[in-house]
Amino acid sequence: MKRILSGVQPSGNPHLGNYFGAMKHHIEMQDQYESYIFIADYHALTTVRDPEKMKTSTLHLVLDYLALGLDPEKTVFFRQSDVYEHTQLMWILDCITPHGFLERAHAWKDALAKGKKEPTAGLFGYPVLMAADILLYSPDLVPVGKDQKQHVEIARDIAGKFNNTFEEVFKLPEPYIPESSALIKGTDGQKMSKSYGNVIEIFADEKKLRKQIMSIQTNSTALEDPKDPSTCNVFYLYSMFANKQEIDDLRNKYKTGGYGYGSAKKLLLEKIIEFFKPYRKKRIELANNLDYIDKVLKDGARKAREKSEKMMEKVRKAVGYVNNFA
Ligand code: ADP
Numbered sequence: 333m334k335r336i337l338s339g340v341q342p343s344g345n346p347h348l349g350n351y352f353g354a355m356k357h358h359i360e361m362q363d364q365y366e367s368y369i370f371i372a373d374y375h376a377l378t379t380v381r382d383p384e385k386m387k388t389s390t391l392h393l394v395l396d397y398l399a400l401g402l403d404p405e406k407t408v409f410f411r412q413s414d415v416y417e418h419t420q421l422m423w424i425l426d427c428i429t430p431h432g433f434l435e436r437a438h439a440w441k442d443a444l445a446k447g448k449k450e451p452t453a454g455l456f457g458y459p460v461l462m463a464a465d466i467l468l469y470s471p472d473l474v475p476v477g478k479d480q481k482q483h484v485e486i487a488r489d490i491a492g493k494f495n496n497t498f499e500e501v502f503k504l505p506e507p508y509i510p511e512s513s514a515l516i517k518g519t520d521g522q523k524m525s526k527s528y529g530n531v532i533e534i535f536a537d538e539k540k541l542r543k544q545i546m547s548i549q550t551n552s553t554a555l556e557d558p559k560d561p562s563t564c565n566v567f568y569l570y571s572m573f574a575n576k577q578e579i580d581d582l583r584n585k586y587k588t589g590g591y592g593y594g595s596a597k598k599l600l601l602e603k604i605i606e607f608f609k610p611y612r613k614k615r616i617e618l619a620n621n622l623d624y625i626d627k628v629l630k631d632g633a634r635k636a637r638e639k640s641e642k643m644m645e646k647v648r649k650a651v652g653y654v655n656n657f658a
């Protein structure tokens with residue numbers, strides 16, 4: 333059975349872009365692959381400076397994944413900071429990674445271009461930690477959004493560099509970008525992203541969800557006139573949830589005229605509420621059972637460490653460390 337591994341940063345409430353672009357695929361893939369999914373809380377330290385926020389965002393992301401169907405019996409699900417080998421391997425990889433690999437990284441270049449105040453060594457070295465995350469588990473595929481493709485390629489280059497310098501220890505990973513995850517558009521028609529404030533959140537309460545949906549930008553075609561579904565953000569989002577018949581019905585209403593965007597938005601709101609209803613219920617149950625969540629994370633960390641410790645032993649041997657931990 334082929335193996336996949338992916339990580340997600342705990343950085344705010346998940347939105348439809350995160351769901352259709354990443355989480356849904358991670359959850360679906362657990363049935364066909366040996367799966368490793370982790371919460372990248374070390375990576376989050378490049379931006380989060382509030383310990384309470386670190387704790388709650390991590391817990392919330394765990395709840396979100398489990399509520400949406402991630403099954404800890406099928407997926408090794410863990411917190412990055414529970415597995416010491418991630419940062420240990422990072423240092424060793426740091427020492428063989430040419431500076432140039434990291435200077436070329438888009439995320440780093442963007443941070444500099446946007447004039448980020450005090451860009452840190454952690455942000456510069458972000459792809460090396462990501463390489464460590466990946467290489468510890470020898471996955472065949474790393475399912476990520478388009479924006480992370482370059483980071484997986486850097487991990488591949490770092491693995492090659494290590495193998496050439498010492499011995500063949502690491503398997504070269506492949507990024508896997510599902511076609512349907514390419515880009516989910518937000519309420520303004522741009523890429524949906526927390527940083528653009530154009531999101532529709534999966535687990536927002538009804539009032540917030542209504543506000544987010546009502547803010548979807550539409551053109552100024554009058555209520556009585558026919559409308560073009562192919563350029564409408566409301567229609568686009570509705571199509572992601574509705575079945576073929578429902579999509580055809582809405583298309584006809586647009587084309588006939590006499591149907592306003594306000595009505596289409598109401599329809600979309602109902603659809604999204606209905607779609608996530610069972611997940612929402614499950615999330616409430618999980619949030620009331622934190623002992624279970626604790627157990628899931630402990631089991632996940634234990635299973636992850638079985639793999640990561642073995643890999644670290646090989647790495648230590650390859651570079652010439654002969655520590656005896658027994
Ligand atoms: P954000 O841009 O909101 O900060 P993240 O960078 O935390 O989102 O992304 C988490 C995951 O969700 C990544 O795998 C990313 O590729 C995916 N993702 C985020 N936004 C979208 C989108 N609009 N369309 C498709 N995938 C997305």
Ligand code: TRP
Nearest residue numbers: 338339340341372375462465466
């Ligand atoms: N950098 C990824 C993101 O922001 C998260 C991540 C960290 C990751 N380590 C990883 C993804 C390893 C895949 C594999 O989305």
